[in-house]
Amino acid sequence: MMDHDTTQTPSRLDGLTPRQIVDELDRYIIGQRDAKRMVAIALRNRWRRQQLSPELREEIYPKNIIMIGPTGVGKTEISRRLAKLDDAPFIKIEASKFTEVGYVGRDVESLIRDLTELSVNMVKTRYLEMVEKKAEDLAEDRILDLLLPPSSSPPSSAQQPKDRDNDQADRYDTADDTRQKLRKQLREGKLENRHVELEVKERGLPVGIISNVGGMEDLENNLRDMLGGIMPGKSKNRRMKVPEAMKVLAQEEAQKLIDMDEVTKEAIEKTEQSGIVFLDEIDKIAGREKSTGPDISREGVQRDLLPIVEGSTVNTKYGPVRTDHILFIAAGAFHVSKPSDLIPELQGRFPIRVELEALTKEDLVRILTEPKNALVKQYQALLETEGVLLDFTKDGIQEIAATAVEVNDRTENIGARRLFTIVERMLEEVSFEAQELTEKKVVIDAPYVKKHLHNIVKDEDLSRFIL
Secondary structure: OOOOOHHHOOOOHHHOOHHHHHHHHHOOOOOOHHHHHHHHHHHHHHHHHHOOOHHHHHHOOOOOEEEEOOOOOOHHHHHHHHHHHHOOOEEEEEHHHEOOOOOOOEOOHHHHHHHHHHHHHHHHHHHHHHOHHHHHHHHHHHHHHHHOOOOOOOOOOOOOOHHHHHHHHHHHHHHHHHHHHHHHHHHOOOOOOOEEEEEEEOOOOOOOOOOOOOOOHHHHHHHHHHHHHHOOOOEEEEEEEHHHHHHHHHHHHHHHHOOHHHHHHHHHHHHHHHOEEEEEOHHHHOOOOOOOOOOOOHHHHHHHHHHHHHOOEEEEOOEEEEOOOOEEEEEEOOOOOOHHHOOHHHHHOOOEEEEOOOOOHHHHHHHHHOOOOOHHHHHHHHHHOOOOEEEEOHHHHHHHHHHHHHHHHHOOOOOOHHHHHHHHHHOHHHHHHHHHOOOOEEEEOHHHHHHHHHHHHHOHHHHHHHO
């Protein structure tokens, strides 16, 4: 079993070489070397482009990719992990969800609006983390104000007689000492059961009447944002414990400390220069028009996608966003159609084609054991919480992989996703009885796998529905 050292992750992800990018992807995805090389080059080209002069940089466009391969072989995971490496805004959406303009459904521009929203949230989260400590200090002061309202500062000797001046100064010092004692108790967690009363703002708008109409989500969100500025939210007093109040106040203070204009500006820049859109099921909209039938808008969707992929400006609630340098990765099984069935203009915008291979038994064995998030490691960690030690033997893992290959061949080939179903079914008994087991070590060897899956695998009709 392979054990990757997480300390070797490079500190500057934007400076990764293609070979390092492939090595990083290898931590989570088994095989598919060609696809990893293609996306690694695409990511590195982004970094190379940023080193050029502004004039030349503007002229270099991303080389969009079409991944061709059956389900469950790693198309989505490669793209998702790539975006994580570059800390880039990433959105996955099925091309079949879109409809041609004029039909009820989502319009293609909504994917750019969603990507921008995601980018704003990413940047905002980072800004909030930067001011977290200061926000907590301010929240602490507000909690102390609620527990012990601050006394006024002592007056100057010129304003008051000396005897009164001394009395007020003494009272001020005493109140200040009490406040410091309270602060110490607060930090030591001794005030967790105390209650305070906070004024909390509510933002409830009765804009839900169009939420069930297809394609109207964006209009509803825009209405909420627009009316939110006109109709101030209600406020109500809530009584809560000190730890909960600290969280609420820290969030309020953090929101005040960050500049949303800066956040929006950086987020739009990040979307335009680093955004990655993963268009799944692109094969479902491939093919020429038919005069009748449910596929009437397939070519229309392609034509609507074309300007987005070519490069256009999409209006979002945060401002206009250009799509010229967003990387588009399309994917599909292409069992019935083929990439050449796409309209020529769209084909030309996806110059790189890479075919992903179907998974072999050896690939499935490696998927079960090698990645950092391997299925075997997940189940071992889950059941270890109940004190149960799962010991997967080499022949047991081989048998699980062989069973997955057999069921994939006999029914629908869903690739590595079959492993989830098989392992869950095989460990159903252990998972259910974990707490009552007298023998806390369970050996998962070939006989164990055969015993728990034999009847289902043997009965083809049963395996079709269960596995």
